[in-house]
Amino acid sequence: MKNIKLTIEYDGKDFNGWQKQPNKLNIQGEIERAIEEVTGEKVDLIASGRTDAGVHALAQSANFKTNSNIPVEKIPVALNTKLKKSIRIQDAKEVEEKFHSRYNCKQKTYKYIINNGEQGTAIYRNLEYFIPTKLNVEKMKTAINFFEGEHDFKGFKASGTSSKSSIRKIYKTKVEKDGDRIIIQLTGNGFLYNMVRIISGTLVDVGLGKIDPEKIPEIIESKDRTKAGKTLPPYGLYLVKVEY
């Protein structure tokens, strides 16, 4: 029995998220179908974590076990010929039997792309969030630092979701300006449902002058969803990498 780890890129716009669900196009289900077509086996494909409907991945990680003897280096092309072009298997490698994409994940990096130009963009309209009001990037840079470290992010998750614990550790943060674009990047040991999109929405409020950067620690400590900013739309969000 081989354990195969895939690195997967996808365009979230075309899917109702990673997770398998009946009658809704989803990434997990599509790849499991492709694996079955290639190997003849029904497998469970375990990702580092779900991504929501509309969220993109540059490099999601997922693993599955197989008795197939297809050479591992042939797996990406074999699966890609069975998949829609909005999913690409970028890499496959054999990992040790006990490797588990979710349990063994050490850290993940997400980025959120904001277009802060005057008119937005035609070509990249499905790949970034457009807001024409000029944002104060320096204030956003100050604010994002307060998210680093271990915190209870209860106020930064979608209401109505139940996770055992809402404590997460953020290792690294960055706000970058690249022409008309503002890129928010966060690396942490895990992220709650909608957490990156709510942090990004809160940073937009900081950039708009609605929230003072120095208020961030207070907002985090309040654990009150209503104190944080709005949830930005999924199509600006990218899972950048997963590290083990």
Add this chain to the structure above:
Amino acid sequence: MKNIKLTIEYDGKDFNGWQKQPNKLNIQGEIERAIEEVTGEKVDLIASGRTDAGVHALAQSANFKTNSNIPVEKIPVALNTKLKKSIRIQDAKEVEEKFHSRYNCKQKTYKYIINNGEQGTAIYRNLEYFIPTKLNVEKMKTAINFFEGEHDFKGFKASGTSSKSSIRKIYKTKVEKDGDRIIIQLTGNGFLYNMVRIISGTLVDVGLGKIDPEKIPEIIESKDRTKAGKTLPPYGLYLVKVEY
């Protein structure tokens, strides 16, 4: 009567090219409709030149004459609210009465984006041409230099098209590698129908080792379409800028 010059970005995938034609979605027709909705006037929108079905523009130039007294700085937002999101008016300015987007154009720059990674890309699949076979970029760099200068590009235009002259002058060329991407860029006083896509296809043949870089002058001089490479697909091509 004011003469207004627009700078326009569009996602070519959604349109049957720039030019107005009945029953086919086209960029010129869409913008003329938006101008009529905003000003109440039927106008002729004159572009620097047509782009074909599927070709993108980062900054097409086009002008129209109007008696409307809408302030010029309000025109982009006014038109954008009437347009599909796959067209964005990035800028508008008043120019002198005799300015003509096509006749006064001094030079245009196009780029063609090739993805030369192993599996292609999900997220940018409609924005670049994918070829998995490794291309020799150094040979492509040598080859593109031979296109510079004034030449009769009869062999590098779509057959069956009639233009008065097929002599064009190319001022600047570049082949760049950026990760998995190879970007071909050409600046010239004008380009024939499909010319950039045929030059790019010829450079791909050079990169594949099918055409020797040193043969390019001979291929140009032959004026024979069958000696050049194939026409690459439109979705990798971008009109980058138009200069006056």
